[in-house]
Amino acid sequence: MELASNYDPKKIEDKWYRKWEEEKAFHADADSPKEPFTIVIPPPNITGKLHMGHALDETLQDILIRWRRMQGYNALWVPGTDHAAISTEVRVTNTLKEQGIDKREIGREAFLEKVWEWKEEYGGAITEQLRKLGTSCDWDRERFTMDEGCSKAVEKVFLDLYKKGYIYRGKRIINWCPTCKTSLSDAEVEHEDQAGHFWHIRYPIVGTDDAVEIATTRPETMLGDTAIAVHPDDERYKDLVGKTVILPLVNKEIPVVADEYVDMEFGTGVVKITPAHDPNDFEVGQRHDLEVINILNDDATINENGGKYAGMDRYEARKAIVEDLEAGGYLVKVQEHLHAVGTHDRCKTTVEPMVKEQWFVRMDELAKPAIEAIEKGELTFVPERFNKVYLRWLYNIHDWCISRQIWWGHRIPAYYCDECGEIVVSSEKPGKCPKCGCEHLTQDEDTLDTWFSSALWPFSTLGWPEDTKDLRTFYPTSVLVTGYDIIFFWVVRMVFSGYEHTGKSPFHTVLIHGLVRDSLGRKMSKSLGNGIDPLEVIDKYGADALRLTLVTGNAPGNDMRYYDERVEASRNFANKMWNASRFILMNLDGAELERPDDADLLPADKWIMSAANTVARDMTENMDKYELGIAVQKVHDFVWDEFCDWYIEIAKYRIYNRENDPKGAAAALWVLRDTLAKALKLMHPFMPFVTEEIYSVLTGGEDLLMLADWPVYDEALSWPEEEEWMGKVKEMVRGIRNVRSEMDVPPSKKTGILIETSDEDLAGCIDLIKESILPLARATKISRIADGDKTENMVPVVSSGITAYLPLAELVDLDKERERLTKEKERLEKELARSAAMLSNEKFLSKAPEAKVREEKEKQIHYQEMMEQVKKQLENL
RNA sequence: GGGAGCGUAGCUCAGCCGGGAGAGCGUCCGCCUCACACGCGGGAGGUCACGGGUUCGAGCCCCGUCGCGCCCACCA
Numbered sequence: 001m002e003l004a005s006n007y008d009p010k011k012i013e014d015k016w017y018r019k020w021e022e023e024k025a026f027h028a029d030a031d032s033p034k035e036p037f038t039i040v041i042p043p044p045n046i047t048g049k050l051h052m053g054h055a056l057d058e059t060l061q062d063i064l065i066r067w068r069r070m071q072g073y074n075a076l077w078v079p080g081t082d083h084a085a086i087s088t089e090v091r092v093t094n095t096l097k098e099q100g101i102d103k104r105e106i107g108r109e110a111f112l113e114k115v116w117e118w119k120e121e122y123g124g125a126i127t128e129q130l131r132k133l134g135t136s137c138d139w140d141r142e143r144f145t146m147d148e149g150c151s152k153a154v155e156k157v158f159l160d161l162y163k164k165g166y167i168y169r170g171k172r173i174i175n176w177c178p179t180c181k182t183s184l185s186d187a188e189v190e191h192e193d194q195a196g197h198f199w200h201i202r203y204p205i206v207g208t209d210d211a212v213e214i215a216t217t218r219p220e221t222m223l224g225d226t227a228i229a230v231h232p233d234d235e236r237y238k239d240l241v242g243k244t245v246i247l248p249l250v251n252k253e254i255p256v257v258a259d260e261y262v263d264m265e266f267g268t269g270v271v272k273i274t275p276a277h278d279p280n281d282f283e284v285g286q287r288h289d290l291e292v293i294n295i296l297n298d299d300a301t302i303n304e305n306g307g308k309y310a311g312m313d314r315y316e317a318r319k320a321i322v323e324d325l326e327a328g329g330y331l332v333k334v335q336e337h338l339h340a341v342g343t344h345d346r347c348k349t350t351v352e353p354m355v356k357e358q359w360f361v362r363m364d365e366l367a368k369p370a371i372e373a374i375e376k377g378e379l380t381f382v383p384e385r386f387n388k389v390y391l392r393w394l395y396n397i398h399d400w401c402i403s404r405q406i407w408w409g410h411r412i413p414a415y416y417c418d419e420c421g422e423i424v425v426s427s428e429k430p431g432k433c434p435k436c437g438c439e440h441l442t443q444d445e446d447t448l449d450t451w452f453s454s455a456l457w458p459f460s461t462l463g464w465p466e467d468t469k470d471l472r473t474f475y476p477t478s479v480l481v482t483g484y485d486i487i488f489f490w491v492v493r494m495v496f497s498g499y500e501h502t503g504k505s506p507f508h509t510v511l512i513h514g515l516v517r518d519s520l521g522r523k524m525s526k527s528l529g530n531g532i533d534p535l536e537v538i539d540k541y542g543a544d545a546l547r548l549t550l551v552t553g554n555a556p557g558n559d560m561r562y563y564d565e566r567v568e569a570s571r572n573f574a575n576k577m578w579n580a581s582r583f584i585l586m587n588l589d590g591a592e593l594e595r596p597d598d599a600d601l602l603p604a605d606k607w608i609m610s611a612a613n614t615v616a617r618d619m620t621e622n623m624d625k626y627e628l629g630i631a632v633q634k635v636h637d638f639v640w641d642e643f644c645d646w647y648i649e650i651a652k653y654r655i656y657n658r659e660n661d662p663k664g665a666a667a668a669l670w671v672l673r674d675t676l677a678k679a680l681k682l683m684h685p686f687m688p689f690v691t692e693e694i695y696s697v698l699t700g701g702e703d704l705l706m707l708a709d710w711p712v713y714d715e716a717l718s719w720p721e722e723e724e725w726m727g728k729v730k731e732m733v734r735g736i737r738n739v740r741s742e743m744d745v746p747p748s749k750k751t752g753i754l755i756e757t758s759d760e761d762l763a764g765c766i767d768l769i770k771e772s773i774l775p776l777a778r779a780t781k782i783s784r785i786a787d788g789d790k791t792e793n794m795v796p797v798v799s800s801g802i803t804a805y806l807p808l809a810e811l812v813d814l815d816k817e818r819e820r821l822t823k824e825k826e827r828l829e830k831e832l833a834r835s836a837a838m839l840s841n842e843k844f845l846s847k848a849p850e851a852k853v854r855e856e857k858e859k860q861i862h863y864q865e866m867m868e869q870v871k872k873q874l875e876n877l
Numbered sequence: 878g879g880g881a882g883c884g885u886a887g888c889u890c891a892g893c894c895g896g897g898a899g900a901g902c903g904u905c906c907g908c909c910u911c912a913c914a915c916g917c918g919g920g921a922g923g924u925c926a927c928g929g930g931u932u933c934g935a936g937c938c939c940c941g942u943c944g945c946g947c948c949c950a951c952c953a
Contacts, residue, residue, distance in 0.1 A: 229953095261953095263952045266952045353951090385881060392879090553891050554890080563902090572916085621893085625893075842933085848934075
């Protein structure tokens, strides 16, 4: 079979994905006796388009899933999408607006119909994009957070938590987004430092001519002030407590209260209290039984409580109030001030704290098992430092505001009696009010926070609350893979939900990855327009290249930068494997091969087989520890540096000499094919497409690589002596190349070589060198192994215990040679000095492990031998 | 204010258990060698931020300093 000299991913990627799906290779069987290994996908938003963050997240998951599947686990990767409540609602609202349709006008039912239509049309796009990446998800089990099963789970959880008293409705201060016109949870608010002002205002003290100075960053909120506060221990204001002050502009008398919350050191030590629009003030208000005056409409304009400022936007009002304060002589001074402003993470609007009636989840009890999960070792993050991040959030957790004033989402299963206002939480609309018997009840208009349903994802997708076979088999899941940016939103909530509803942690390990940044280290964002589209990268370089790039050289939890050159390097590696296989295939020429007897294997064969064996063991250990970057580096280096650069070159000698030695050629080909097949298995989880393609051509079989067995360490394939010898061969060959290169010996000049050793133990190694040097003729330009004695005009190439002599004297520039040898001598002197220092150190000899000391002694002898050689050569020049 | 990171070759980053500093890209030199120029061979390039400490031995462990971003937080 003829293969093109350059690998073209476009020709094969889609083909293999189809084949895998046709063969049901991604499907997991709940009846399988194999040990399960489960991952549920962090569901991408239906509004979303595949971005680099997804690409990284999915790549890591797919690597784990494919690897475990090959290891013989019953591997299940559950895919699905998230309805993304606010994002989707905003998106569809805007789309409708462009068509001249107003959401309020068409009403809730019609709007939801539009959203479902939109979901059907665009919601599938992201899963198609996941397929392009090669994700081996079990698409038969694809779920959606608002599908029937997930909705049922949501409803049951709401009812259960309500019954237990964990869900309650209350009038409390919440974060309000004036753009989206909905309440938000704490997690959805991002704090960013903004340059603002600190206005110092005089509040006249009633009954005196005096006034008290107050500093504020939000003067407009004074319309809702119902007190001012000082610290109870503050001597400066001791006499003030209990008095009243005049609220400027509003001209209302408000009390002065003493409260520990006030920081005496900050500002003037006096705080205006606006219970309706500040979380702290709200609590102070509760303690002192203060009136709560809401001064804002839902769009953050001032409401009727704002007097003459009513109708103004909050910032307009701020400006007007500051002007009026100044005009009235109340403004003392204005300072520049940097302060943290809360913004809605979706739309970046500055949120406004407001008192509203909302639904909350009480978190104190629920958080406990989630905290203990870490302490008991039932849950851990990789890397471990994220345990702390997770715990700190749980220790400081607030009650979770779960109601949202939008339409798209799970509607809250609560009904209000039109007559008496009784609340009934129920899966179905009650026929009549249990309190007053009234038959008119109205369902709560609100929907649930989108994270309420994603919190249940690990078990709702497996069938919970039904006791399904999937749930019994695959739950709890094995690993969750996600970015550190989503720990609070999602991971925390899944864990406490898992414990509360299933009694178990939903997974035992959370593999955390960082962000994919642009080449300048900036976050990829729509507004910056610096996002790289993974699909374009796949189109240009192939999915395998993108995957390899995303996993190479990246440690868990660390951010990485994306740039094309890295993908090019990955693409080049795919091409390297492609060409290695091409070499084997064109020489194999359809021949059937039997495994040669060990006796027919040359040391080089044993070396590469032994090395492959070692790599399989080492990288599996890395994979076990989620060190995917290190693991892939090992197989990459093995394929390129050992297999391609050394073994193939060595094997060529026998292959091109097949006429004289058919058996040798067959043995070499067998080892080539066997070793490449093994390397393809090891590389498959990282680069599924190209490896599957090559494997299928190479084995000519029906079996899919993705379902092949993961290589395990085999004692029978371990040949440490040959591995050691090969190290010497490389050293020798490099030495020869080095001499030729440094001496500017023309590449066309071929020579013979004489090899000798005084060490009998290295006799086998000499044979290996002889058998390897000739095959490496193209690089070393060695045309024959010379017999007989060395002569004076030969250039020696020294390595450990063995010397090679090249008859190059006439070609060599003596000055250059002297320079080279002097350099070598200096290097050896340095090494010898280091070694001598260590070995003359009593403490090293007594305290270091014996093996280390022995190793150092051997090195010293080795260096001394080489030094002798070098000195002799220098004298001979 | 608190927390956890990062600082290693020109650039981007690895470095597992403490035991002679690595990769990719770039650069320089030589090669279109019959798998691959998306390649082959050879080279240059590092005070592992800085200062202490522990240790026979520190890029790695401990303490401190400087620099850089990050997360959390109700000082108005």
